[in-house]
Amino acid sequence: MRTTLFGVIAFAVTSLNSIFADESAKPTWNYSPELLRPFWQGDVVAGESVLFIKDDKTGEARASVLFPVREVLTVRNSVGDVTFENGKDFVWKPESREIVLPAGSRIPSRTPQELRRPAKSQKYELTHRDGNGEIFFGGRLEYAEMQTCITYRHAPDLWKSPVPKFDSKALPRSVFKLLNRQTLSIVTLGDSISAGANASALYDAAPFQPAYPELLRRHLEARFLTKVEMKNLAVGGTDTAWGLTQIDKVVEGQPTLVILAFGMNDSAGRPAKDYQANTKKMIAAIREKLPDCEFIFVASMLGNRNWIRLKHEAFPEYRDALKELCEPSVALADLTSIWTGFLELKQDWDQTGNGVNHPNDFGHRVYVQVIATLLDPRGEPVAWVSDPSGSGQSLNLQAGPLKLTEQRLLGNYTYSYACAAFDLDGDGDLDLTSSDAEPNSNLYLLLNDGKGDFRHSFIQKYAGQEDQPIRLERHAIGDINRD
Known part of the structure; x- marks a missing residue:
C-alpha cells in the first residue's frame, strides 16, 4: 500500500530527537534583521529563493523574482558560501522580473522533466496532476541545493495581495509584554511545517536557519530586547483532531500566546466547518484553564498545485473559517494569501522545501515576517x-x-x-x-x-576652543546605517 499525505509529512520530521541530539556542537545561524524585514515593505527583498528552469529546446535557463528589478545586490547559493557574478553567471534587464543564465553559468538549473520521477518509482507516491509521473520529493535539502537566493532592489509598494497589519486590539497582552520588556511565553502547536521540516537547521546543514517558531523567538528577542520563551509542540503528520489531544501539554507552559498552525494535513479531506469546529474547541479548552491566553491562527501556506492528492480549494476555505473566529486577543497570520500571491508570480519550486508541502528557508522567514507583524507596532x-x-x-x-x-x-x-x-x-x-x-x-x-x-x-557639546558650546540649531537622529 502506498504511503499517504500524512506519511510524507511525518517522514520529513522523523528522528527529530536524533538530529538535534548534540545542540551544543551545532553551528548557528547568523541572525539578520534585514532577512526578516517583511518582503512587501521597503524597496529591497533579501534572499528571495528561485529555481532556474532550463528550456528543453534552447537550453537557456531563467527564473522570475517577485518584483521588477532595479538593481541586483547579491546572488548566492542557498548555503551562502558562493557569490555569483553579474554578467558572467547571470544577466538581467532593468524593470524586468526575469533573470537569465548565460552559457557557462555556475548557477544550478534543472529542466522540468528533472523535477519529475516515473510513476511509483519513489518511496512516497506523489502523482502529478497531469498523470505524467510523480513530483520529485526532496526529503532533506535537495530543493535547497537546486535553488538560488537573490537580494535585489525594486520600486516600493508593488505587492498587491493582502498583507498582515498590526492591530493594537488584537494581541494587547502579548504586545504589552514585548514593549515593556517582560518575558513573553509562547507555545506553538501544529504540523510538520511548525516542527521545522525542510528548514536547514533541522538537517544540521548550512546556513543552519531554524524553523519559523525558533526564528520568531530570536527575532522578537532581538527586536524588543526582552526574553521570549518558545515551547514548540508541533509534530509532523498531525491535524486539528490531534491538536485537541494536546491541550494539557499546551497549558503546562502557562503561555501568554498560543500559535495554532494546522491545515496542510487537514486538507486531505476535512471540511472547513469541521476544521473550524476543531480549532474553536482547542481555544475553548485552553481558555478554560488559561482564560487570558491570546492566540495566533496560522492559515497555512499552499502545497504544490500539481499534487493530485492535494485539495487546493481547502486552503482559502480554512483561512476564511479562521477569520470567522478572530476577535480581540485572537489574530490571523494569513500565509494562504501570501502564497497565493507568490504562485501568481512564480512557481511552486521557487520556494518549496520538499517539492510538495513544506517551505524552504526563505518560506520559513516569510512565516516569521507575517507573524511578527501582528506583534510589532512599528510606528502605529x-x-x-x-x-x-x-x-x-x-x-x-x-x-x-x-x-x-x-x-x-x-x-x-x-x-x-x-x-x-x-x-x-x-x-x-x-x-x-x-x-x-x-x-x-x-x-x-x-x-x-x-x-x-x-x-x-x-x-552638552563643546567646540574645543575654550570650552565654547556649539550652537545646536538643528539635529537629527535615526538608524543611519540601517542596521
Whole structure:
C-alpha cells in the first residue's frame, strides 16, 4: 500500500530527537534583521529563493523574482558560501522580473522533466496532476541545493495581495509584554511545517536557519530586547483532531500566546466547518484553564498545485473559517494569501522545501515576517499622553524604530528649536530629543518608558576652543546605517 499525505509529512520530521541530539556542537545561524524585514515593505527583498528552469529546446535557463528589478545586490547559493557574478553567471534587464543564465553559468538549473520521477518509482507516491509521473520529493535539502537566493532592489509598494497589519486590539497582552520588556511565553502547536521540516537547521546543514517558531523567538528577542520563551509542540503528520489531544501539554507552559498552525494535513479531506469546529474547541479548552491566553491562527501556506492528492480549494476555505473566529486577543497570520500571491508570480519550486508541502528557508522567514507583524507596532499609534512639560499639549506616541520625524515646536519643555523622535533604546516606544538655538543650548534626551512618562537627561557639546558650546540649531537622529 502506498504511503499517504500524512506519511510524507511525518517522514520529513522523523528522528527529530536524533538530529538535534548534540545542540551544543551545532553551528548557528547568523541572525539578520534585514532577512526578516517583511518582503512587501521597503524597496529591497533579501534572499528571495528561485529555481532556474532550463528550456528543453534552447537550453537557456531563467527564473522570475517577485518584483521588477532595479538593481541586483547579491546572488548566492542557498548555503551562502558562493557569490555569483553579474554578467558572467547571470544577466538581467532593468524593470524586468526575469533573470537569465548565460552559457557557462555556475548557477544550478534543472529542466522540468528533472523535477519529475516515473510513476511509483519513489518511496512516497506523489502523482502529478497531469498523470505524467510523480513530483520529485526532496526529503532533506535537495530543493535547497537546486535553488538560488537573490537580494535585489525594486520600486516600493508593488505587492498587491493582502498583507498582515498590526492591530493594537488584537494581541494587547502579548504586545504589552514585548514593549515593556517582560518575558513573553509562547507555545506553538501544529504540523510538520511548525516542527521545522525542510528548514536547514533541522538537517544540521548550512546556513543552519531554524524553523519559523525558533526564528520568531530570536527575532522578537532581538527586536524588543526582552526574553521570549518558545515551547514548540508541533509534530509532523498531525491535524486539528490531534491538536485537541494536546491541550494539557499546551497549558503546562502557562503561555501568554498560543500559535495554532494546522491545515496542510487537514486538507486531505476535512471540511472547513469541521476544521473550524476543531480549532474553536482547542481555544475553548485552553481558555478554560488559561482564560487570558491570546492566540495566533496560522492559515497555512499552499502545497504544490500539481499534487493530485492535494485539495487546493481547502486552503482559502480554512483561512476564511479562521477569520470567522478572530476577535480581540485572537489574530490571523494569513500565509494562504501570501502564497497565493507568490504562485501568481512564480512557481511552486521557487520556494518549496520538499517539492510538495513544506517551505524552504526563505518560506520559513516569510512565516516569521507575517507573524511578527501582528506583534510589532512599528510606528502605529499606541497611546495619547500629555506633554510631560505641563504645556497642555498632547503627543501622539508611536512605537517602533522605523518612524523618524523632525519638527519645530513652540513653548515646549526646552523652548526647543528642533525636536526629533526615534526609538533610541530599542524598546518599541518613540523617544524624543530636543535642542534650541541659544548659545548655551543642550541636546536634551527624553526616554519614553511606554507609560506616558519620560526620563530626562542632556548632552552638552563643546567646540574645543575654550570650552565654547556649539550652537545646536538643528539635529537629527535615526538608524543611519540601517542596521
